[in-house]
Amino acid sequence: MNKPKVFILDPFHPEAIKKLQATPSVELVRRNDDRVSKWRAEADALMIRSETRITASDIEQTSKLKCIVKQGVGVDNIDLDAAERRGIAVCNTPAMNSESVAELTIALALCVARRVVEFDRRIRGGEAIVRSQVLGLSLFKKTIGIVGMGNIGSVVARKWIGAMEGDIIAYDPFASAEAWPDIKHRRVSDLNELLKEADVVTLHVPLTKDTRRLIGKSEFERMKSEAILLNCARGGVVDEDALLHALEEEKIHGAALDAMEVEPPTAKAYPKLLKRGNLIITPHVGANTLENQIASGMKVVETVLALLEGREVPNRLV
Structure with a gap:
């Protein structure tokens, strides 16, 4: 046989x-x-x-x-x-993947807030940076809005509370009303409410017909001018043209994407986005720990x- x-x-x-x-x-x-x-x-x-x-x-x-x-x-x-x-x-x-993706999410939030990657690029490019002119943001006691509080999102919430002592706003229309009893959070039924209040917005949803372009032009308009957007979920959840406009117009502080519509992301695919100092792109490596x-x-x-x-x-x- x-x-x-x-x-x-x-x-x-x-x-x-x-x-x-x-x-x-x-x-x-x-x-x-x-x-x-x-x-x-x-x-x-x-x-x-x-x-x-x-x-x-x-x-x-x-x-x-x-x-x-x-x-x-x-x-x-x-x-x-x-x-x-x-x-x-x-x-x-x-x-x-929950722990490893959550780790990367927190790491990217800190790197965008403190402009870590931007500074590294500029120094490697030969620039002498004047510290008083390049202020970052502190995430201590800041509010994170988690879109999709499943396996990964709930781990992000726990890490955020432990590391930042910050507040959690959760948006997840598919979770039961009794979800996450061990996590101190405020749940909202309207995504717009989360976008208006969160200092960091992090996406942890699958790509479906309902989540495609979930974050677009109108959503960026609702976010704080110093907000940070993170996508460690799937490419297509963020409207990348709308994101480029939001970054160029400084409608938000910055963004980090571990998932793109074109993967692997390249300079040919993203010539304009990759020029943005307030954007970090990683090649869908949230799960990539040994x-x-x-x-x-x-x-x-x-x-x-x-x-x-x-x-x-x-x-x-x-």
Whole structure:
């Protein structure tokens, strides 16, 4: 009897690869294997990350595929409807990224507020900076508005309270009224209320038809002139043209984006945005810590093996 084939289409940490290699019940086809292009015909299971898109056409061409397991939370790169029609299980790794993405969120907030990256660029460019002319902002006891208080947003809230002793405003229309009883916060039902009051606005929502361009021109108009916008969620949640205008007109203090509509972000894709000193762009690396990559990769492997053995998993989406 042939062993089920697990195809790995994206980079995974070597520890996760070792775990699969040590599993005698499956055959592993790695991304650098010449056979990897045959996954539609031969794969019983797929391991992917955000780099690979699985379209309806891909899924319709499969003949043996039982499951797709993605490292990370967002699954907008997988056609879930097509997978459901074919009875293919789709899973992610929820909550695994929470600590690492929350860490980056806090780090970016501080870097924008204290103009860390801007100063570094200017010094490297040969400028002699006059300290009295380049004031940053303190985040101590400031208010953070968290849009989407799920696994990541709630961790950001706890870290903010611990580090900044600041207040939390939460906007999440999908969470129950009893959510986050252990976090001191004020919940609002209107996003505009959060935008008007928050010193830092941080986004932790999936990209859907409802969240696309969630933050646009009118939203920037409502924010404080010294506010900071953070997006460590998904590209497309922020209207990037509106953001450029807000930064150019100094309608907000600054912004940091770990998620862009064009990824990886390049100077060719973003010639104007990358000229803004009050903007930091990182290449969607919120989950990229050594510890998290090992743990998340292992979780993907465990989920794949469970599904191939016919066991139920709690992180199944379809």
